[in-house]
Amino acid sequence: MNRMSAIIEREMRKFFRSPTLMIMSLMMPLLQLVIMGNAFGGKIVGARVAVIDYDHGPEAVRLRESFDAVAANIKTFKTIEYKDEFQAREDVRTGRIDAAVVIPAQYSRRVYSQDKPQLGLVVDNSDQFMSGSLEAEMQALVTALTTPVIQPRLANSIALEIVELYPYVNYMKFLLPLTVSLAMYISVMIGGGMLYIDDKARGVHEGYLVTPITKFELVFGMNIAGSIKAMLAGISITVIGSLMAGLGVIFHPQALAELLCLIVAASIAFNGMMFLLMVRVDDPLVPRAMFGVLNTLLLYPSGGMYPIAAFPRWLQAISVVDPFTYCVHGFKAVLLKDGGFVAIQYDLLFLFAFGIGTLLIATPLFKRTL
Amino acid sequence: MSTASANSLSAERPQAITVEHAVKRYGSFEAVKDVSFSVAEGEIFGLLGPNGAGKSTLIRMMTTLIPLTGGRAIVAGHDVAKDPDAVRRVIGVIPQALTSDPDLTVEENLSIYAKLYSVPRVERAKNIAAVLEAVDLTQWRGAQTKTLSGGMRRRLEIARGLVHNPKIFFLDEPTTGLDPVSRIAVWEMLDNLRRTRNLTMLLTTHYMEEADKLCDRIAIVDHGTLVALGSPIELKHSVPGANVVEVHFDRESEEWQKRLEGLEGVTSVQAESAGFYRVLTSSGSKTTMQLVEMAASLGETLTSLSVQNTSLDDVFVHYTGRQLRDEQVKPPAFTLPPRPGARP
Numbered sequence: 001m002n003r004m005s006a007i008i009e010r011e012m013r014k015f016f017r018s019p020t021l022m023i024m025s026l027m028m029p030l031l032q033l034v035i036m037g038n039a040f041g042g043k044i045v046g047a048r049v050a051v052i053d054y055d056h057g058p059e060a061v062r063l064r065e066s067f068d069a070v071a072a073n074i075k076t077f078k079t080i081e082y083k084d085e086f087q088a089r090e091d092v093r094t095g096r097i098d099a100a101v102v103i104p105a106q107y108s109r110r111v112y113s114q115d116k117p118q119l120g121l122v123v124d125n126s127d128q129f130m131s132g133s134l135e136a137e138m139q140a141l142v143t144a145l146t147t148p149v150i151q152p153r154l155a156n157s158i159a160l161e162i163v164e165l166y167p168y169v170n171y172m173k174f175l176l177p178l179t180v181s182l183a184m185y186i187s188v189m190i191g192g193g194m195l196y197i198d199d200k201a202r203g204v205h206e207g208y209l210v211t212p213i214t215k216f217e218l219v220f221g222m223n224i225a226g227s228i229k230a231m232l233a234g235i236s237i238t239v240i241g242s243l244m245a246g247l248g249v250i251f252h253p254q255a256l257a258e259l260l261c262l263i264v265a266a267s268i269a270f271n272g273m274m275f276l277l278m279v280r281v282d283d284p285l286v287p288r289a290m291f292g293v294l295n296t297l298l299l300y301p302s303g304g305m306y307p308i309a310a311f312p313r314w315l316q317a318i319s320v321v322d323p324f325t326y327c328v329h330g331f332k333a334v335l336l337k338d339g340g341f342v343a344i345q346y347d348l349l350f351l352f353a354f355g356i357g358t359l360l361i362a363t364p365l366f367k368r369t370l
Numbered sequence: 371m372s373t374a375s376a377n378s379l380s381a382e383r384p385q386a387i388t389v390e391h392a393v394k395r396y397g398s399f400e401a402v403k404d405v406s407f408s409v410a411e412g413e414i415f416g417l418l419g420p421n422g423a424g425k426s427t428l429i430r431m432m433t434t435l436i437p438l439t440g441g442r443a444i445v446a447g448h449d450v451a452k453d454p455d456a457v458r459r460v461i462g463v464i465p466q467a468l469t470s471d472p473d474l475t476v477e478e479n480l481s482i483y484a485k486l487y488s489v490p491r492v493e494r495a496k497n498i499a500a501v502l503e504a505v506d507l508t509q510w511r512g513a514q515t516k517t518l519s520g521g522m523r524r525r526l527e528i529a530r531g532l533v534h535n536p537k538i539f540f541l542d543e544p545t546t547g548l549d550p551v552s553r554i555a556v557w558e559m560l561d562n563l564r565r566t567r568n569l570t571m572l573l574t575t576h577y578m579e580e581a582d583k584l585c586d587r588i589a590i591v592d593h594g595t596l597v598a599l600g601s602p603i604e605l606k607h608s609v610p611g612a613n614v615v616e617v618h619f620d621r622e623s624e625e626w627q628k629r630l631e632g633l634e635g636v637t638s639v640q641a642e643s644a645g646f647y648r649v650l651t652s653s654g655s656k657t658t659m660q661l662v663e664m665a666a667s668l669g670e671t672l673t674s675l676s677v678q679n680t681s682l683d684d685v686f687v688h689y690t691g692r693q694l695r696d697e698q699v700k701p702p703a704f705t706l707p708p709r710p711g712a713r714p
Contacts, residue, residue: 002485002488003485003486003488005485006482006483006485006486007486009482009485010471010474010478010482013473013474013478014471014473014474017473017474017514018473202467202468202469203465203466203467203468203469204469204471206435206465206467206469207465207469207470207483207530208486209434209435210433210434210435210458210461210463210465211458211483211486211487212455212458212459212486212487212488213486214455369434369435369436369437370430370435370436
């Protein structure tokens with residue numbers, strides 16, 4: 001045990017003396033949280049929509065007044081007067097404007113005579129997010145215009161009452177579970193991957209191998225140290241990220257205990273995985289080259305950015321064995337849903353089993369000689 | 371060959387290291403070929419040879435870092451293959467690479483290794499202070515290792531290898547990369563350590579001077595084979611010719627080699643470069659006089675002429691057929707092709 005603690009002591013002293021690892025493992029996830037959290041999930045503001053009015057009747061005026069109301073209030077779009085429908089379509093194609101609304105001749109008459117009144121909306125569907133937002137906004141306007149001023153006393157349509165279990169979750173909050181997982185992964189990638197191979201290449205391990213330390217002490221010493229580093233990164237990002245995203249859950253003792261369990265389990269899982277991948281590697285370039293590949297392979301199928309249900313089968317299969325999936329699910333359950341231990345028990349079970357399993361495979365592969 | 375007498379000298383004392391028919395193969399390549407030798411307690415034993423000769427492989431087999439393919443090695447009475455942990459407890463090893471952590475202080479590095487060797491807490495501080503004193507790094511105990519000079523880092527490595535009071539000390543090229551002043555300081559330190567701690571040392575080197583000054587006995591290793599073994603004096607005496615005459619003729623001629631070989635007492639002549647020859651002779655003074663007379667009678671000018679005693683370099687040439695420094699500074703493999711149209 002004394003020899004194992006010597007390995008841990010050396011790793012931790014090195015970790016605190018050289019803050020690069022700590023800074024780098026915190027910097028990238030935090031930047032991602034700030035930039036992606038603010039860039040995604042926001043509402044469209046100030047889109048340019050052309051209006052081509054061939055009708056000029058009272059209903060067309062009513063429609064254009066509702067456009068002006070949107071431009072003045074929620075500011076989703078502002079309208080630009082166009083005379084030529086073909087020019088408007090061309091400008092949507094070239095990106096000078098974002099959409100065009102065509103009010104056809106006889107529109108007002110058709111509205112009054114209830115003779116299938118129609119409006120045209122030209123959108124650039126190469127940008128799904130923009131076109132989807134404008135379509136939804138226009139649909140809401142049209143629905144509002146067709147709703148009778150005097151509502152029937154007895155409703156004859158089916159109403160869907162939506163009950164939201166949790167307060168509004170903005171994208172920054174939604175991204176936080178992935179950010180915490182990413183911080184631990186980067187810490188393990190640098191501390192357990194790159195530095196481990198660098199030490200090997202520099203001959204530090206040769207120094208260990210000539211001492212009476214056993215294979216078990218050496219493997220577990222290095223892995224415990226790697227897990228502690230990942231835990232420190234996880235705790236730091238959980239606290240900083242929660243404060244940035246405005247989540248007060250970290251002030252609840254039970255939630256804090258759940259988070260701590262998840263951080264410990266995820267650190268062991270990530271570290272075990274990295275040790276298994278690196279146990280027979282000698283070339284310092286390998287972990288650097290693997291960084292991007294692993295990042296893409298593990299991060300995106302985790303469901304941290306997009307729902308797993310929307311993935312094709314093969315991608316869903318990756319997410320089943322991906323420790324990121326359980327890590328992200330667990331953190332979501334605690335940070336966003338206050339789900340308690342019941343909500344994270346399977347995540348904890350998988351992460352602990354994954355970590356111990358990978359270590360058990362890696363230990364016999366570790367060579368006690370050069 | 372003086373192997374027998376050298377071995378009888380070492381046989382008087384108990385053996386610290388015994389290597390019997392050691393073989394190391396990597397696939398079809400044989401890095402160490404049937405090497406046998408023994409090292410007596412308290413002896414400084416050198417493995418001398420060029421890079422790639424198999425010295426480091428030998429030392430790594432003895433220190434349990436790589437397994438032997440054949441033969442056996444006994445270190446401090448323990449078989450390295452059967453009881454590697456017992457071997458590790460009694461040896462100190464300084465590998466070629468600097469293994470101390472540059473981010474840790476001198477004292478922290480020593481403390482970590484003392485713990486790795488399970489040195490009891492009460493002895494740890496005492497041992498660290500003693501080894502720091504021995505390698506003259508006491509005043510640097512709190513300095514981060516990365517701030518130390520190359521010589522100081524090498525001294526720290528030596529201290530690191532001694533922190534658990536080993537019986538046998540293995541050093542793989544301990545002075546490689548050091549400037550001459552630091553190198554001499556390390557030699558003095560190692561000699562002092564041997565005397566004060568009664569250490570058995572086995573070191574590898576490709577520096578003739580280091581082997582000559584430091585080692586009680588030397589084994590010359592070439593292409594994985596032990597080609598000669600003995601004390602530096604014995605090895606020098608084993609080479610025919612007591613002196614080396616180095617002569618540089620002003621003009622290069624194919625006749626020089628033949629004429630030099632014909633001089634009285636000359637045992638071998640080696641052409642070094644254009645007009646420059648190393649002549650092994652039983653009498654340096656006689657050969658020098660004959661050389662001067664020969665040059666005067668032929669109307670030739672001698673650019674330089676020197677007489678030296680036989681060195682380990684000559685021993686190496688004698689046993690391997692080439693110079694050690696030839697191996698260290700290899701000529702570039704690539705030569706420019708002739709210009710098109712240029713005359714040969």
